[in-house]
Amino acid sequence: MANNTTIYDVAGAAKVSLATVSRVMNNPEKVNPETREKVLKVIKELGYRPNAIARGLASRKTTTVGIVLADVSRAAAAQLLGGISDIAKKYDYAIKLFTMAPEEDLKETLRKIVSEQVDGILLLNEELEKEEMDLVINHIQDAQIPLVLCNASYTDKDVPSVSIDYEAATYKLTKDLIESGKKNIYFASTVHKYSSNFFKLQGYEKAMKEANMEPNVFRTSGDVSISTLHFKELLKNHKIDALIGVRDSIAISFMNVAIESGYKVPEDISVIGLQNTKYAVLSRPQLTCLDTPVYDIGAVSMRLLTKYMANEEISDDNILLPHSVVKRKSTN
Amino acid sequence: MANNTTIYDVAGAAKVSLATVSRVMNNPEKVNPETREKVLKVIKELGYRPNAIARGLASRKTTTVGIVLADVSRAAAAQLLGGISDIAKKYDYAIKLFTMAPEEDLKETLRKIVSEQVDGILLLNEELEKEEMDLVINHIQDAQIPLVLCNASYTDKDVPSVSIDYEAATYKLTKDLIESGKKNIYFASTVHKYSSNFFKLQGYEKAMKEANMEPNVFRTSGDVSISTLHFKELLKNHKIDALIGVRDSIAISFMNVAIESGYKVPEDISVIGLQNTKYAVLSRPQLTCLDTPVYDIGAVSMRLLTKYMANEEISDDNILLPHSVVKRKSTN
DNA sequence: CTGAAAGCGCTTACAG
DNA sequence: CTGAAAGCGCTTACAG
Numbered sequence: 001m002a003n004n005t006t007i008y009d010v011a012g013a014a015k016v017s018l019a020t021v022s023r024v025m026n027n028p029e030k031v032n033p034e035t036r037e038k039v040l041k042v043i044k045e046l047g048y049r050p051n052a053i054a055r056g057l058a059s060r061k062t063t064t065v066g067i068v069l070a071d072v073s074r075a076a077a078a079q080l081l082g083g084i085s086d087i088a089k090k091y092d093y094a095i096k097l098f099t100m101a102p103e104e105d106l107k108e109t110l111r112k113i114v115s116e117q118v119d120g121i122l123l124l125n126e127e128l129e130k131e132e133m134d135l136v137i138n139h140i141q142d143a144q145i146p147l148v149l150c151n152a153s154y155t156d157k158d159v160p161s162v163s164i165d166y167e168a169a170t171y172k173l174t175k176d177l178i179e180s181g182k183k184n185i186y187f188a189s190t191v192h193k194y195s196s197n198f199f200k201l202q203g204y205e206k207a208m209k210e211a212n213m214e215p216n217v218f219r220t221s222g223d224v225s226i227s228t229l230h231f232k233e234l235l236k237n238h239k240i241d242a243l244i245g246v247r248d249s250i251a252i253s254f255m256n257v258a259i260e261s262g263y264k265v266p267e268d269i270s271v272i273g274l275q276n277t278k279y280a281v282l283s284r285p286q287l288t289c290l291d292t293p294v295y296d297i298g299a300v301s302m303r304l305l306t307k308y309m310a311n312e313e314i315s316d317d318n319i320l321l322p323h324s325v326v327k328r329k330s331t332n
Numbered sequence: 333m334a335n336n337t338t339i340y341d342v343a344g345a346a347k348v349s350l351a352t353v354s355r356v357m358n359n360p361e362k363v364n365p366e367t368r369e370k371v372l373k374v375i376k377e378l379g380y381r382p383n384a385i386a387r388g389l390a391s392r393k394t395t396t397v398g399i400v401l402a403d404v405s406r407a408a409a410a411q412l413l414g415g416i417s418d419i420a421k422k423y424d425y426a427i428k429l430f431t432m433a434p435e436e437d438l439k440e441t442l443r444k445i446v447s448e449q450v451d452g453i454l455l456l457n458e459e460l461e462k463e464e465m466d467l468v469i470n471h472i473q474d475a476q477i478p479l480v481l482c483n484a485s486y487t488d489k490d491v492p493s494v495s496i497d498y499e500a501a502t503y504k505l506t507k508d509l510i511e512s513g514k515k516n517i518y519f520a521s522t523v524h525k526y527s528s529n530f531f532k533l534q535g536y537e538k539a540m541k542e543a544n545m546e547p548n549v550f551r552t553s554g555d556v557s558i559s560t561l562h563f564k565e566l567l568k569n570h571k572i573d574a575l576i577g578v579r580d581s582i583a584i585s586f587m588n589v590a591i592e593s594g595y596k597v598p599e600d601i602s603v604i605g606l607q608n609t610k611y612a613v614l615s616r617p618q619l620t621c622l623d624t625p626v627y628d629i630g631a632v633s634m635r636l637l638t639k640y641m642a643n644e645e646i647s648d649d650n651i652l653l654p655h656s657v658v659k660r661k662s663t664n
Numbered sequence: 665c666t667g668a669a670a671g672c673g674c675t676t677a678c679a680g
Numbered sequence: 681c682t683g684a685a686a687g688c689g690c691t692t693a694c695a696g
Contacts, residue, residue, distance in 0.1 A: 004446065004475070006689060017667045022691060032665055049447035053394060054689030056385045057672045064428075073414035073627075075407065075610075082405035085431050094448055096396075097427040099417050114336065115381035116426055143336070224613045252614045259616065278407075281556045282584045284591065284616055295405075338673060349683045354675060364681055386673035389688045 005046045014042040025050060052094070056117060064094040065305060066118035068136075070101060070127035075249075075277045076294055080124055080151055083298025091306045093119070100136075102127055110139040120146040120309045122301055126195050146308035150301040151196060151294070153318065160308065160317040162301035166196050166274075169290050169323050170203030173244060173272060178211045180332075182242040182270065186216045186234075188254060189246045197246045200274055204244060224253050231257040241269055248273035252283045255330060270331040285329030293321055337378045346374040357382060384426070388449065396426040397637060398450035400468075402433060402459035407581075407609045408626055412456055412483055415630025423638045425451070432468075434459055442471040452478040452641045454633055458527050478640035482633040483528060483626065485650065492640065492649040494633035498528045498606075501622050501655050502535030505576060505604060510543045512664075514574040514602065518548045518566075520586060521578045529578045532606055536576060556585050563589040573601055580605035584615045587662060598664040608658055617661030625653055 011018040016035060023031045024039040031039075042048075056062035065088060069077050088095050096118055100109050113121070121140055125133060137159055140147045149161035177185050187204045189197050201217065208215040218234060220227040231254045234240070240258075245251030251273035255265055263269050265285060273280055276289035300319060307314050343350040348367060355363045356371045363371075374380075388394035397420060401409050420427050428450055432441050445453070453472055457465060469491055472479045481493035509517050519536045521529050533549065540547040550566060552559040563586045566572070572590075577583030583605035587597055595601050597617060605612055608621035632651060639646050 008689080018690080019667060019669095019692080020665090023666085026691075030665075035665080047443060049443045051389075051449060051689055052447050053385055053388045053449045054672090055691075057383075057389050057674085058689075058691040060672070060691095062385060067429075071414065072417055073411045075410070078407070078410035078413075079405045081410075081429075082403070085404055085429060089431065095429040097399075097413075097417060097429055099421065111379060111381045115384050117383060117385045224610070249610065249614060256614070256616050278556070278581065279611065279614060282581055282588070282611060283614065284588050340673080350674080351676085351683060351685095352681090355682085358675075362681075367681080383673055386688090387675075389690085390673075390675040392675095392688070 069124040079294040080298035083295040084302045087302035148305045164323040166199035167203040170200040174207035185242040248279040266332040288331040401456040411626040412630035415627040416634045419634035480637045496655040498531035499535040502532040506539035517574040580611040602663040620663040
């Protein structure tokens with residue numbers, strides 16, 4: 001670690017006490033303008049920056065937030081992080097990253113996170129089961145650390161969250177497909193977890209049931225080489241005229257298989273992705289998508305968390321951001 | 333922040349001094365097995381976890397590493413983070429994320445990073461100019477914080493780094509294209525920065541010059557809607573029979589434009605990407621790529637950093653991981 | 665408005 | 681092997 005100038009050095013050089021230096025940094029209005037200027041000058045000359053760790057210990061505030069997620073390398077997680085990081089910077093919070101894999105000892109990981117003394121936590125759930133969510137939320141709330149769910153929501157408990165209404169969005173998309181005359185609408189998802197995919201599925205099933213159509217839920221892998229085989233099999237044995245994929249990569253993987261099997265998209269089969277990642281404009285044809293404003297969800301959730309950490313008045317603690325659909329060439 | 337059980341609580345319950353509790357956690361071999369067991373039992377019962385901030389202040393070690401990058405949301409950055417995070421977890425280091433945009437006050441950001449008291453820094457450069465790199469490296473080395481460059485290298489200074497030999501890899505790929513008879517080989521990159529793209533370009537130019545061919549370097553945007561226009565224009569005015577893209581997304585964007593303009597890939601034009609991200613298997617045809625082992629680069633660089641932080645003997649401080657080429661359907 | 669002093673929760677020589 | 685004490689670099693009542 002660096003051997004920096006300390007508050008004592010500044011106090012000495014400015015011929016004031018360290019308490020005054022501290023005040024200049026934290027409550028400048030409480031110190032005489034003249035002394036303030038003098039101290040500020042010395043701070044600048046010495047390039048002084050208070051030791052964040054010492055400050056954290058003394059004030060019991062680390063101005064650090066913990067981001068808890070399952071897998072950093074997923075495209076959606078990375079984009080959420082973009083929004084989070086920009087707002088965190090704006091409000092001068094540092095970011096600590098914690099990955100929490102389900103196969104690990106969840107409790108141990110949680111204790112670790114709590115011991116790191118973050119002022120608030122953003123939970124980006126993608127991989128947890130409902131019971132695990134319960135455990136995680138309880139643990140954090142027991143530790144009295146402000147918590148906001150990012151790109152997720154939780155109906156059983158009173159937990160602040162920022163997301164979009166995945167159920168309503170998927171319901172509407174499915175219904176539109178039904179009304180456009182599609183008869184065999186498939187829904188491709190991954191393994192069952194309690195995350196946004198759960199709500200997407202709910203919306204799809206609701207629309208299908210309302211139209212007295214049997215839901216066709218197909219679970220596959222995020223790994224393209226695996227899903228390709230799955231989709232080949234699927235197309236061989238079933239008539240499909242529309243498919244909605246919970247991830248863009250799944251939708252595109254299906255689309256590629258369909259086209260290579262001789263189908264035309266969108267003439268024979270309509271394909272929709274539920275993310276609108278960068279993948280969506282790199283496919284041929286480009287993918288029609290639910291436009292999930294991932295960056296915004298990250299940004300707004302971080303902003304909400306700053307409010308909790310500052311004990312500000314909060315009017316709405318379950319924020320659903322508006323969503324839209326980007327019509328491209330994979331649907332007609 | 334959470335009101336946790338402290339070391340005093342443990343000491344009290346175990347009827348020992350806090351020094352002993354501390355020793356049980358940090359130098360267990362120095363304490364009598366019986367007392368050790370007694371203390372361990374209490375620790376477990378109380379679910380005690382030492383306050384990381386207090387520990388950091390007292391020991392001047394935060395067991396935290398800083399990851400400095402330009403943009404979290406880029407696919408390559410996210411995958412590097414995956415490898416970093418896994419190894420960090422293994423060695424019990426926490427991760428603090430710092431974004432450093434060139435337009436910001438670099439010095440201020442650097443001071444901020446130093447003030448956060450990380451034990452080591454991993455620099456993921458993607459967006460800096462060479463002079464900025466200089467500034468950043470100097471600042472961190474002056475602060476005496478161990479530094480490792482991740483997915484980058486720096487020839488002017490003695491800075492530990494983990495990367496692959498981008499120049500050699502691109503040289504070889506270009507040379508192979510030349511030898512297979514391609515006459516008009518283009519290289520598509522983004523704006524000029526001192527990053528891996530710089531070395532890729534070097535390799536391309538070297539191969540072209542050796543063959544007495546004029547390098548055709550085309551700079552475009554990472555934004556597909558922009559690059560699409562660029563590529564349409566390019567194809568209209570130039571004969572191209574091969575293109576190498578520094579990013580997969582750039583290569584795919586070009587490939588899509590080419591195919592929609594009536595060219596056949598790979599029959600008329602060979603296309604190669606220099607990353608091998610997930611995009612590469614979602615394109616049609618799938619993209620031949622330099623296989624950059626991004627996860628491994630992240631993991632190895634983090635491992636190297638742990639060695640520096642622990643003052644271990646280091647045999648090689650400029651590691652070049654092996655690379656390979658994944659031949660897919662976009663080349664013949 | 666300013667300073668002296670206590671304290672944040674730990675670690676680490678130093679005695680014993 | 682164990683404990684008392686100092687100290688890490690700050691903040692924050694409390695006096696004045």
